[in-house]
Amino acid sequence: MMKRKIQTPLTDEVIETLKIGDIVLINGYVYTARDAAHKRLIELIEMDAPLPIPLNGQIIYYVGPTPAPEGKVIGSAGPTTSSRMDPYTPLLLSLGLKGMIGKGKRSKEVKDAIKKYKAVYFLATGGAGAFLSRHIVSVEEIAFSELLAESIKKLLFKDFPAIVAIDCHGGDIFER
Amino acid sequence: MRKISKSEIVKAVKELYTKATVILPQDVSEALKKAYMQEKGIAKEILWQIIENQEIALEDNIPLCQDTGIPVIFIEWGVEVVYEEGEPLDAIYEGVKSATKEGYLRASVVNDPIFERKNTTDNTPCIVHFELKKGDKVKITVAPKGAGSENMSALKMLRPADGLQGVLNFVLDTVKKANGNPCPPIVVGVGVGGNFEIAALLAKKALLRKVGEPNKNPKYAELERKLLEEINSLGIGPMGVGGGVTALAVHIEYYPCHIASLPVAVNIQCHSARHAEVEL
Numbered sequence: 001m002m003k004r005k006i007q008t009p010l011t012d013e014v015i016e017t018l019k020i021g022d023i024v025l026i027n028g029y030v031y032t033a034r035d036a037a038h039k040r041l042i043e044l045i046e047m048d049a050p051l052p053i054p055l056n057g058q059i060i061y062y063v064g065p066t067p068a069p070e071g072k073v074i075g076s077a078g079p080t081t082s083s084r085m086d087p088y089t090p091l092l093l094s095l096g097l098k099g100m101i102g103k104g105k106r107s108k109e110v111k112d113a114i115k116k117y118k119a120v121y122f123l124a125t126g127g128a129g130a131f132l133s134r135h136i137v138s139v140e141e142i143a144f145s146e147l148l149a150e151s152i153k154k155l156l157f158k159d160f161p162a163i164v165a166i167d168c169h170g171g172d173i174f175e176r
Numbered sequence: 177m178r179k180i181s182k183s184e185i186v187k188a189v190k191e192l193y194t195k196a197t198v199i200l201p202q203d204v205s206e207a208l209k210k211a212y213m214q215e216k217g218i219a220k221e222i223l224w225q226i227i228e229n230q231e232i233a234l235e236d237n238i239p240l241c242q243d244t245g246i247p248v249i250f251i252e253w254g255v256e257v258v259y260e261e262g263e264p265l266d267a268i269y270e271g272v273k274s275a276t277k278e279g280y281l282r283a284s285v286v287n288d289p290i291f292e293r294k295n296t297t298d299n300t301p302c303i304v305h306f307e308l309k310k311g312d313k314v315k316i317t318v319a320p321k322g323a324g325s326e327n328m329s330a331l332k333m334l335r336p337a338d339g340l341q342g343v344l345n346f347v348l349d350t351v352k353k354a355n356g357n358p359c360p361p362i363v364v365g366v367g368v369g370g371n372f373e374i375a376a377l378l379a380k381k382a383l384l385r386k387v388g389e390p391n392k393n394p395k396y397a398e399l400e401r402k403l404l405e406e407i408n409s410l411g412i413g414p415m416g417v418g419g420g421v422t423a424l425a426v427h428i429e430y431y432p433c434h435i436a437s438l439p440v441a442v443n444i445q446c447h448s449a450r451h452a453e454v455e456l
């Protein structure tokens with residue numbers, strides 16, 4: 001199957017060309033965040049406090065990896081269920097976030113926000129954490145280290161495979 | 177009488193938990209290869225990654241999935257086996273802690289479900305089911321269960337009048353609602369009868385059966401076959417992208433129940449249907 005390389009941060013021009021079912025290979029930096037980290041980010045936004053990560057044009061990967069064994073930068077690192085982040089996502093998209101990587105459906109509110117703010121939702125293969133870990137070449141912990149696996153990390157992707165699951169034109173792979 | 181030592185149990189639990197997170201049972205692996213042959217397009221690409229993942233996990237000696245689960249441990253304890261070193265549960269927890277640390281597993285257990293939700297950092301306390309059996313052996317089964325599929329599971333107390341159709345509808349509805357969330361292709365464990373907690377336990381135990389091995393009762397085997405066919409005609413497919421293989425198998429376990437009850441539990445298992453067992 002055709003696989004297209006894309007680079008982070010994402011631009012509107014690139015996002016407009018992405019259609020559901022496209023397989024992309026993501027390159028560049030992305031940030032990890034799951035439930036607990038999302039809750040904290042939203043609290044910071046509500047307090048008008050500075051965020052530990054930039055949002056503009058960025059991608060958040062919903063993942064809580066296993067610890068890296070010796071000789072590896074990261075352990076198993078596949079996506080978690082995205083719908084748990086649905087309540088937080090529209091606000092992040094309104095502040096410039098451009099992409100999310102996870103698994104499973106999104107809410108109507110998230111889909112509407114993806115269209116409105118011109119963003120994209122990628123599906124990565126759940127349960128393929130060992131396979132996906134080979135496409136992560138560096139890891140740096142950025143914030144909330146007390147959350148352990150749920151802390152925010154900055155990952156460098158090399159040809160990380162993902163499928164466009166919700167595009168900015170209203171397409172949704174789960175509704176086909 | 178036969179004595180069993182704490183160190184034997186610690187070692188067995190540690191090895192089983194570590195092994196289960198890295199190596200899939202052969203029957204699961206074969207069922208996934210068969211699914212790969214059946215699918216096309218994006219669904220096939222996903223199954224290719226899932227199959228590759230098994231090789232890489234083994235090569236790099238890292239878990240198949242970052243969700244190394246809450247360990248679910250079944251202990252079948254022969255009544256002729258004596259244990260003289262305190263609580264057997266302590267030995268089981270020690271094995272889990274040691275596997276988590278030395279096997280580089282993810283700590284995924286919080287101490288309090290509602291208020292504190294603080295990570296215990298070692299995957300204990302975990303879920304342990306004890307059963308007494310005849311004989312002088314101890315059988316230990318470790319099944320790490322991820323939350324992605326566990327969260328999509330459901331239980332319903334049907335009326336006896338709902339009957340077979342009620343059971344069919346509830347299983348199908350549960351799978352439909354789950355969609356791509358539990359990482360299909362899934363294994364569907366169904367527990368029917370007993371009472372509230374037995375139905376759920378039967379559904380969990382059904383997941384330990386070899387993938388696709390039918391129930392010994394032909395009526396239940398036929399029901400499993402029918403449910404699998406209907407689930408796979410839903411079109412959910414691998415990871416929910418559409419396709420013909422939504423489930424690898426449906427396993428039903430049943431038990432007698434109250435004249436006024438028809439409990440049904442559906443426990444969904446992701447494609448990484450991990451478990452390992454040993455007899456001591």
